[in-house]
Amino acid sequence: MPTEREAIPLTLRLRRGVLDAIDDALVDLLALRQRIVRGIGACKRAFGLAIRDEAREGAVLERARSRAQRRGLAAEDGERLLRAAVDSAVELQRRPDLDQGGAPRLPAMVRLPDAGDPAMRLLRLLPPPERLAVPLRAVPYAWHARLLEAAVNHVLAAPQRAGKLAFMRGRRLAIEVTDLNLRWVLEGDDTRLHACAPGTEAEAAVRGKAIEFLLLASRMEDPDTLFFQRRLAVTGDTELGLTARNLLDQLPWESLPLALRILLNRSARFAAAARDAYRGKAA
Numbered sequence: 484m485p486t487e488r489e490a491i492p493l494t495l496r497l498r499r500g501v502l503d504a505i506d507d508a509l510v511d512l513l514a515l516r517q518r519i520v521r522g523i524g525a526c527k528r529a530f531g532l533a534i535r536d537e538a539r540e541g542a543v544l545e546r547a548r549s550r551a552q553r554r555g556l557a558a559e560d561g562e563r564l565l566r567a568a569v570d571s572a573v574e575l576q577r578r579p580d581l582d583q584g585g586a587p588r589l590p591a592m593v594r595l596p597d598a599g600d601p602a603m604r605l606l607r608l609l610p611p612p613e614r615l616a617v618p619l620r621a622v623p624y625a626w627h628a629r630l631l632e633a634a635v636n637h638v639l640a641a642p643q644r645a646g647k648l649a650f651m652r653g654r655r656l657a658i659e660v661t662d663l664n665l666r667w668v669l670e671g672d673d674t675r676l677h678a679c680a681p682g683t684e685a686e687a688a689v690r691g692k693a694i695e696f697l698l699l700a701s702r703m704e705d706p707d708t709l710f711f712q713r714r715l716a717v718t719g720d721t722e723l724g725l726t727a728r729n730l731l732d733q734l735p736w737e738s739l740p741l742a743l744r745i746l747l748n749r750s751a752r753f754a755a756a757a758r759d760a761y762r763g764k765a766a
């Protein structure tokens with residue numbers, strides 16, 4: 484007789500694992516929202532303002548409706564989600580002493596490293612990314628270039644079929660990972676992108692640290708934020724760079740194999756924790 488675990492197909496278990504990670508992120512975000520809401524409540528009390536602001540609530544719900552629609556959801560689903568968040572915000576502001584299970588903790592991505600945390604102590608032993616550049620350089624260029632070429636063409640398969648890659652035909656775009664000292668140049672033809680020989684000149688470049696590319700590929704940060712905060716930058720031919728940037732914004736990351744998405748997500752979380760730990764040590 485199979486155990487319950489064996490009876491559930493692997494593909495279902497993997498999907499549930501991803502769902503668990505998404506649910507965790509939703510709860511983390513709600514905790515972060517409540518933390519901000521608590522501060523707004525304190526401001527309102529200090530200025531003698533009413534807790535409830537119906538005009539603002541209307542605007543919050545309207546944003547949720549239109550964002551949901553832009554993401555292909557029903558507007559009502561977006562509104563329901565925010566309605567629940569706003570209701571608990573009002574409850575918290577009315578009863579600021581409400582025990583919400585101890586000190587609010589920020590999600591891992593935003594939390595500052597806690598010096599006593601044993602995981603942080605271990606992570607601090609890791610070398611910073613710049614020091615990984617030396618061993619990485621020992622990996623033959625052809626290997627990582629081939630890997631990048633395969634990954635990029637996989638993600639770009641749908642935009643390519645829709646003709647959205649025409650702008651890359653005969654053009655050369657560099658990807659530069661500054662802290663790892665890695666640089667690839669991709670050139671487009673009629674069907675796909677090819678990695679050029681090392682040292683090839685490019686017309687434009689997308690550059691940034693390894694972690695920012697990882698956050699982008701794992702979809703833990705959206706391209707808009709990364710470019711707006713200049714954690715990723717476009718240099719050279721502005722038109723080519725900006726078209727590439729816009730394409731990044733629309734990439735169907737959900738078309739990546741599930742296992743790869745899980746791997747990217749875990750790696751990005753790990754790298755962000757290691758970065759925070761290292762910053763904690765440097766401070």
Ligand SMILES: O=C(O)C(=O)C[C@]1(C(=O)O)C=C[C@@H](O)C=C1
Nearest residue numbers: 523534535536539540543569572
């Ligand atoms: O923006 C405020 O004033 C808040 O207190 C936040 C918030 C919300 O959760 O978005 C909560 C209560 C108000 O009625 C309006 C909005």
